[in-house]
Amino acid sequence: MRALNSLVLAVGLILPYLAIVASALPSVPHIVLPDNSWEPFQVRLAYAGSTGMHVSWNTYYPLEEPTVLYGFFPNALHFSASSTTSVTYPTSLTFNNHVKITGLEPDTVYYYRLVGSQEGEILSFRTGRVAGDKTPYSIAVVVDLGLIGPQGLSTSVGNGAANPLKPGETTTIESLLDNGDWDFLWHPGDIAYADYWLREEIQGFLPNTTIKEGYRVYESLLNQFYDEMSVITSIKPWMVGPGNHESNCDNGAAVDPAHNITYNVTICMPGQTNFTGFKHHFRMPSEESGGLGNFWYSFDHGMVHYVQFNTETDLGRGLVGPDEVNGTDGEYSGPFGEWRDEQIEWLEKDLMSVDRRKTPWVVAAGHRPWYVSAPICVPCQRAFEPLFTKYSVDLVLSGHNHLYERVAPMANNISDPKELNNPSFPWYITNGAAGHYDGLGAFTLPMKGYSREGFNTSYGWSRLVFHNCSHLAHEFVASGNGSVLDRATLFKGRECAGG
Secondary structure, three states, X not given: OHHHHHHHHHHHHHHHHHHHHOOOOOOOOOOOOOOOOOOOEEXXXXXXXXXXXXXXXXXXXXXXXXXXXXXXXXXXOOEEEEOOOOEOOOOOOOXXXXXXXXXXXXXXXXXEEEOOOOOOOOEEEEOOOOOOOOOOEEEEEOOOEEOEOOOOEOOOOOOOOOOOOOOOOOOHHXXXXXXXXXXXXEEEOOEEOHHHHHHHHHOOOOOOOOOOOHHHHHHHHHHHHHHHHHHHHOOOEEEEEOOHHHOOOOOOOOEEOOOOEEOOHHHOOOOOOOOHXXXXXXXXXXXXXXXXXXXXXXXXXXOEEEEEOOOOOOOHHHOOOHHHOOOOOOOOOOOOOOOOOHHHHHHHHHXXXXXXXXXXXXXXXXXXXXXXXXXXXXXXXXXXHHHHHHOOOOEEEEOOOOOEEEEOOEEOOEEOOOOOEOOOOOEEEEEOOOEOOOOOOOOOOOOOOOEEEEEOOOXXXXXXXXXXXXXXXXXEEEXXXXXEEEEEEEEOOOOOOOO
């Protein structure tokens, strides 16, 4: 009964918004209700262990029982999996549907179709590699990737923005598709940049609207981004983590200099604060790893143990001041754990339990960096670095700063004298250059002494190549032409059993 009441409430909240969608503002022209309002879109996948897969999609109206048909052949979808109901939140223009399929064979291609989709729309996915599989493979990593197109990163910018695309330039999304020989996409925060809607209006890039009606622009930008990502996320798992731009509708604290106004989270409508959209849109393998929602979790894939940690809230031991309690950046979000140190205690337990014989590599990702020639996250360093050093994490990835920088293996602000030749310290790489409306960022000069390579003139993404248990290559791929602007290989002195 509680679920039914929630569904009735959700429908009551969203129907008034759907009723006015057809007459939406000029800045949100793309929202047109389809003939079939239960038609799936924004399809996305995420691992649920090596024998499971989360399949998620959106619809304009709720489904009583979201269902996925699947099988080993496109013309033989003999199996099905369902969930109880669709979920939504106030001001959302859509409903989210999530189905977890379990009991699959690892490293196996399955074909699937969403009930409600047009006949013949059959997609496929490959399940995860079981822990201990020594087969070489690669993954793609993006951070700070926003909407690309006329209302986002494009060949023009507003007053005060910079780094537009060159005419005909290949975007990061296109580059990922063109270079798609990777197993999954990892996106540790800053997804869509819908919270830039007000900044884009102030800069004259989008038509002006009112604060009260701004929720439609925010949700429109969010939906446009999810739409354009679906060409990737419907066939490759999309593993995400929280960034500051998922927190609320105005995380950027938009400033209107003409009217001497600085906006903040108080302008946000219900449903557009406290990571609400992020919590509703994704399903990550937290249940399988003892984590918490989409905020922190881990999973094994072949010879690697992956850890997604949360730099935005729940920093526990890293917190020293009251201003840090409600989010790293004054986001007024969280905490989400039941106790102060829940994330930190989970992280230590997770790292402690890694079987390095099966998964010799441990790679962690969180949104904000602390080794970079730009502003750093000191609370993050206090919270996480001691554990990464103690448990010999091999590589730590981050973004937040809209640039690329590879640094030496580090611990306690000291670089490892062995550099990448069997270091004892974790290797840190920041790559927040995937691309969004606000362009690329600047280094704080002079560059830090631990810096080894940096770029802030090209949009790009990271490719990790796991050759075996001892060699891991990182490549910074320029989105514009697919060239590798930086390549480095980490060597660890381990014997690779079984090959």
